[in-house]
Structures are given as structure tokens and as C-alpha cells.
Amino acid sequence: MNYPTYRLFDAISYQLENFPKSDALNAKENGRWRSYSTQEIENLVNRFSAGLLIRGVSGGDFTAENSDKIAIISGNRPEWVFTDLAVQQTGAILTPIYPTTALPELEYILNESQAKYIFVSNAELVEKVKSVNTPYLQGIYTFDKVEGVPHYSELLDLADDGTLHTLEKIKQQIPNSHVATIIYTSGTTGVPKGVMLTHSNIVSNIYFSKASFPFPDQPQTKTLSFLPLNHIFEKMITYLYMFSGISIYYAESLETIADNLREIKPDGFTTVPRLLEKVYEKIMAKGNALTGIKRKLFFWSIQLGMQYDNINPPKGLYNFKLSIARKLVFKKWREALGGNISFIITGGAAASEKLLRVFNAAGIPVYEGYGPTENSPVICVNRKQNNDTRYGTVGPAIEGIEVKLAEDGEILVKGPCVMKGYYKHPELTAEVIKDGWLHTGDIGTLIENRFFKITDRKKELFKTSGGKYVAPQPIENKMKESKFIEQIIVVGSERKFVGALIVPAFNVVREWMKENNLPEMSNEEIVKNDKVHELFRSVLDHHNKSINKVEQIKKFVLLPKEWSVDGGEMTPKLSLRRKVILEKYAAEIESIYH
Known part of the structure; x- marks a missing residue:
């Protein structure tokens, strides 16, 4: 399948020519929405690029080794995209870094990439950057005004007609084979690797x-963005929106997503399962607080939603019941998301099938997809057409690429989306790209010969002391179907049996305790309570019935504190850092097998 030979920064001129917008990028400034038009973005970005050229930023000979690297560490905001576009237009390479990155990783990334300048959002991040040893760094610029540190607008003020003219010549010379960004993986299993994407x-x-999941070229379409732009999926989807004439609104923070959805009433957004789970948990908490007929109606609707089947559209009595549930209960869900949602795309981890059924039954279409950073990233996605969606799978492969399963079930992909390689690590590149095929490290199966289902990470498979292989992810996903389980990680490598660390859904557990006349307790007291342990034993026993005997969870430990990005147990895209958790809770794991 053919595709245009655009560079990413061509999205501005493409949008300007085809659907110039008054609200291309939008964010809250001093409590009010501030919109940037396509024309305003083009003018600003060109001046930004000219300022970078005057400061000595260069693409050199347009090789990854000889092009300057410019780092950015900031939350989502229009200035993030301005910086990305401006850096690209000089031929330099943007190296994004998560704001939550630990200091050793931050120092490693800045020094391996030899970043020349860094753009940061606020004073706190300025101090973070200053606290690490960065001999290659020549300067820091900020997006917020910070005393004693130059604001990024100072680069815009440097622009002159001569440099702007030079810039146009440079833009014409940049090949689409040039590296646009080096994205360092989150380092869940060790030192981060810089993925070079052209x-x-x-x-x-x-x-x-x-081509696979059509986005209409409709300038009235709006999206809300809150997944980190540092992650390739949100970055790719940003440019997909720009090439489609879709307006992007940036959420103020993860805490304000609900308010921002109601304010801008978007047509869709991208997310990760963890955030969808949080939305669902809040809805269930409100449902549990209801009484009488309202409570019965709420849980009747939930049970109805669990039975939703997109392959066989609702008919007869079920359709009649669903229409009642949508009118009386699910309507409020849609209104809470702004009332206009026509798509939610989720990825980064497996979404609960139960969750997908309920949201789609509610008239809130959620589509699960999959792809690693190394493939820019999308490999598969469920489609808007019912016949091209299967809950519990990540959908068919997208157009234009080849995908197959290796003998051990590893997913392999080939095509123009596959990365150029790992920066400065050809030996690591050779380990994952063989004969043009990217070895993803993900284990999967094929359903109906079309739909891919991710069953586990190759590196996360472990063997019990009895020699039996265990894939933790499917077990965890099955257990998380319980409303009582907030988070879970399966353990048991080289042990006699499978165990688990569990973070209870404390709000749900407290409701259960109230119903069973148990007194109020702290989280620390709850996880030690015998009655609570009996509850979790029954939950595990119930789900163990559908799991192979060797993979069933025999013993468990309840933990009082939720795993988080700040705590170091989760990556910025809200995936569990298994290695960190196994090290941090080594004593608790030992207690399972003692």
C-alpha cells in the first residue's frame, strides 16, 4: 500500500492548504481556553525554527549521528507540539523525556543523546534538569515564565528575514528518511533504549x-489529548489529527479530564485501560451509593451490558431492554464524557473484555489496538465496522504491513513503520530486527485467522520449579474481572506454585464490609483482616476454575497502597514495572512461599 512522502512538519502546510482552522491546537491559559489557528502555528513555528538556527541548532548531514538532539520534558500543551515541529524543520532530532523520569534515567538519556538544548515546562522541572550532570547541555528554555531561565519566546524574537529564507531551503532538503525523533523506552527491564523513528x-x-480506522477529514471534529506526548502513540495520533483537520484540546491534567470532557464535548480521545478502569470504578461507586429502584435499575443495566455482543447486534427483547438501559442509565455515562463521543481508542495494555462490552453497550464505542514504539507504533486495531471488532483481541493488522506469528507465538512485523534502529546500539537492533522482521517480544494467538490476541510478554513468561511455563498476563486479566481487585501481579518463577500480590479496590471492599457489619478500618488494617482474606480467597477460587490447574493462584498477599507512577511501580503510560514490583515487595513474595 502506498503512502505520501511527507515529513511530519508538512502537516502544517497540508492543514493550511486543505482545512485551515481557527482552533487547531487548544489549551487552558489562566483558566480560559486559548486557541491557536493553523496560520498562527505556521508563523510561530517558522520563527521558532529560525531562532534555533541562530542558536546553532543544525541537522548536519541529516544522519542520526551528526544531527543535533534537542530534549523536551513537559506535560501536554501546544508548546510541546510547537517545539517538535520547530526542531524537525531545522533537521535536528527531538528527544522527548517523561516528566516523571527518575534522575539516573534522565541523566543517562541526556548524555547518551548528547542533547544540545532542553525545553521544560516549569520551575520544578528546571531544578530537576539542573540536578543532574549534563556536560553536553548548552541551555535550558521554559514554557512557563521562570525567573533566571530564558523563555522559549526569546528564540522567536531572534528570527529575521534572512534566517527565515535559509529555513525554507533547509526544509526542502530534509529527506523523509531522516530520523524525526529518538524515543527512549521507559526502561521496565533495564537501561532505556533510544528508538530511532524516521x-x-x-x-x-x-x-x-x-486507511484501517478511517478518520473523516472534518474540521468540526474535536479530540481531547491527555496521554503523554512523549509516548509514540499520542505523538503519532497528534499528526494523524493534523493531517485530518481535527482540532486537538489538551486536558489541564489527569485530574481535570472529566471537567474538560464536559467543557469541550469532544468526538473522541485515546486512552489506556487503567484510565478507563478508573472511570468505570467511579461509575460503580456512584451505583453502589444508590438505593431502592434506582439501585436495582443501575445494576440491571450493568448486567445487561455484560451480555452485549457486537457480532450479533441486539434484537428482540434484549434490544428493547438495552434501549431502556441506554435511556435511563447509560445516557448519563455519555453525558459525563461530553455527549458526543464516537470513538475511544485504547492501547498500551490489555483492556478487560467486561469493560469493553459494558462501554459499547452504553453507546460509548471503545476500540482496542496494539503496537510497540519500535513500529511507530500501530500494528493492529479493532475497526468501527462490527465484523472487524472482536472483544478480547487487539483486532486485525492494519493495512500496508505484514504480521505473522513465530513458532513460539511471538508477534513479528515487517513494513515501512519498523524503526531505523536503537540509537548507538546496533547490536541491540540486530537482536530484534532479523531479515527485516521486527520481533516485538509479545506473545499472541490468532482468532478466526484475522484477530490478534496478546497473551503475554515473552520476557514475562516464567517457569515454576516443576518446569511448567506460566503466562501471568491472562491470569491477571481474568482476576481483574472481579470488582474487588484494583491491581494484581502474578508471581512464582522457580517456585512450587503460582502466587499473587493484590491491591484491593478499597472503596468496593469497604462497601462489602459495611454490608457485612464490619467496623471502619484503615487500608493497613483491611489487608490484615481475616474476613477480608476469606473474601479474596473466594474471589480467587471462583476465577481459578477457568484457569489451568498449574496456573491457579494458590496463595496471595494483600497490599495497602496502590501502585503508581510516583511510587515507581508503573511506567508513565500506566503499565506495571514488574521488575520494580518484584524487587520492592521481595519480602511479601517470600512470605507467600515461606
Whole structure:
């Protein structure tokens, strides 16, 4: 399948030519929405690029080794995209870093990439950058005004006609095979690796994704963005929106998502399962607080939603019941998301099938997809057409790429989206790209010969002391179907049996305790309570019935504190850092097998 030979920064001129917008990028400034038009973005970004050129930023000979690297560490905001576009137009390479990155990782990334300048959002991050040893760094610029540190607008003020003219010549010379960004993986299993993605890698993924999951070129369409732009999926989808004429609104924070959804009433957004689970938990908490007929109606609707089947559209009595549930209960769910949602795309981890059924039954279409950073990233996605969606799978492969399963079930992909390689690590590149095939490290199966189902990470499979292989992810997903389980990690490598660390859903457990006349307790007291342990034993026993005997959870430990990004147990895209958790809770794991 053919795709355009655009560079990512061509999205501005493309949008200007095809659907110039008054609200291309939008964010809250001093409590009010501030919109940037396509024309305003083009003018600002060109001046930004000119300022960078005057400061000595260069693409050199347009090789990854000789192009300057510019780092950015900031939450989502229009200035993030301005910086990305401005850096690209000089031929330099943007290296994004998560604001929550630990200091050793931050120092490693800045020094391996030899970042020349860094753009940060606020005073706190300025101090964070200053606290690490960065001999290559020549300067820091901020997006917020910070005393004693130059604001990024100072670069815009440097622009002159001569440099702007030079910039146009440079833009014409930049090949689409040039590296647009180096994205360092979150380092869940060790030292982070810099994934080199070219303009062609990302643009091909944009157009293959558009062909597979059509986004209409409709300038009135709006989206809310809150997944980190540092992650390739949100970055790719940003440019997909720009090439489609779709307006992007940036959430103020994760805490304000609900308010922002109601304010802007978007047509859709991208997310990760953890955030969808949080939304569902809040809805269930409100349902539990209801009484009488309202409570019965709420849980009747939930049970109805659990039975929803997109392959066989609702008919007869079920359809009649569902229409009542949508009118009386699910309507409020849709209104809470702004009332206009036509798509939610989730990825980064497996979504609960139960969750997908209920949201889709409620008239809130959620589509699960999959892809690693190394493939720019999308490999598979469920489609808007019912026949191209299967709950519990990540959908068919997108157009334009080849996907197959290795003998051990590993997912392999080939095509123009596959990365150029790992920066400065050809030996690591050779380990994952063989004969043009990217070895993803994910284990999967094929359903109906079309739909891919991710069953586990190759590195996360473990063997019990009895020699039996265990795939933890399917077990965890099954257990998380229980409303009592907030988070879970399965353990048992080289042990006699499978165990688990469990973080209870404390709000649900407290409701159960109230119903069973148990007194109020702290989290620490709850996880030690015998009655609570009996409850969790019964929950595990119930779900163990559908799991192979060797993989059933025999013993468990309840933990009083939820795993988080700040605590170091989760990556910024809200995936569990298994290695960190196993080390941090080594004593608790030992107690399971003592």
C-alpha cells in the first residue's frame, strides 16, 4: 500500500492548504481556553525554527549521528507540539523525556543523546534538569515564565528575514528518511533504549492507520489529548489529527479530564485501560451509593451490558431492554464524557473484555489496538465496522504491513513503520530486527485467522520449579474481572506454585464490609483482616476454575497502597514495572512461599 512522502512538519502546510482552522491546537491559559489557528502555528513555528538556527541548532548531514538532539520534558500543551515541529524543520532530532523520569534515567538519556538544548515546562522541572550532570547541555528554555531561565519566546524574537529564507531551503532538503525523533523506552527491564523513528516510519503508520480506522477529514471534529506526548502513540495520533483537520484540546491534567470532557464535548480521545478502569470504578461507586429502584435499575443495566455482543447486534427483547438501559442509565455515562463521543481508542495494555462490552453497550464505542514504539507504533486495531471488532483481541493488522506469528507465538512485523534502529546500539537492533522482521517480544494467538490476541510478554513468561511455563498476563486479566481487585501481579518463577500480590479496590471492599457489619478500618488494617482474606480467597477460587490447574493462584498477599507512577511501580503510560514490583515487595513474595 502506498503512502505520501511527507515529513511530519508538512502537516502544517497540508492543514493550511486543505482545512485551515481557527482552533487547531487548544489549551487552558489562566483558566480560559486559548486557541491557536493553523496560520498562527505556521508563523510561530517558522520563527521558532529560525531562532534555533541562530542558536546553532543544525541537522548536519541529516544522519542520526551528526544531527543535533534537542530534549523536551513537559506535560501536554501546544508548546510541546510547537517545539517538535520547530526542531524537525531545522533537521535536528527531538528527544522527548517523561516528566516523571527518575534522575539516573534522565541523566543517562541526556548524555547518551548528547542533547544540545532542553525545553521544560516549569520551575520544578528546571531544578530537576539542573540536578543532574549534563556536560553536553548548552541551555535550558521554559514554557512557563521562570525567573533566571530564558523563555522559549526569546528564540522567536531572534528570527529575521534572512534566517527565515535559509529555513525554507533547509526544509526542502530534509529527506523523509531522516530520523524525526529518538524515543527512549521507559526502561521496565533495564537501561532505556533510544528508538530511532524516521519521518517515513511515522507518516506511513499515520496513513495505514487512517486507511484501517478511517478518520473523516472534518474540521468540526474535536479530540481531547491527555496521554503523554512523549509516548509514540499520542505523538503519532497528534499528526494523524493534523493531517485530518481535527482540532486537538489538551486536558489541564489527569485530574481535570472529566471537567474538560464536559467543557469541550469532544468526538473522541485515546486512552489506556487503567484510565478507563478508573472511570468505570467511579461509575460503580456512584451505583453502589444508590438505593431502592434506582439501585436495582443501575445494576440491571450493568448486567445487561455484560451480555452485549457486537457480532450479533441486539434484537428482540434484549434490544428493547438495552434501549431502556441506554435511556435511563447509560445516557448519563455519555453525558459525563461530553455527549458526543464516537470513538475511544485504547492501547498500551490489555483492556478487560467486561469493560469493553459494558462501554459499547452504553453507546460509548471503545476500540482496542496494539503496537510497540519500535513500529511507530500501530500494528493492529479493532475497526468501527462490527465484523472487524472482536472483544478480547487487539483486532486485525492494519493495512500496508505484514504480521505473522513465530513458532513460539511471538508477534513479528515487517513494513515501512519498523524503526531505523536503537540509537548507538546496533547490536541491540540486530537482536530484534532479523531479515527485516521486527520481533516485538509479545506473545499472541490468532482468532478466526484475522484477530490478534496478546497473551503475554515473552520476557514475562516464567517457569515454576516443576518446569511448567506460566503466562501471568491472562491470569491477571481474568482476576481483574472481579470488582474487588484494583491491581494484581502474578508471581512464582522457580517456585512450587503460582502466587499473587493484590491491591484491593478499597472503596468496593469497604462497601462489602459495611454490608457485612464490619467496623471502619484503615487500608493497613483491611489487608490484615481475616474476613477480608476469606473474601479474596473466594474471589480467587471462583476465577481459578477457568484457569489451568498449574496456573491457579494458590496463595496471595494483600497490599495497602496502590501502585503508581510516583511510587515507581508503573511506567508513565500506566503499565506495571514488574521488575520494580518484584524487587520492592521481595519480602511479601517470600512470605507467600515461606
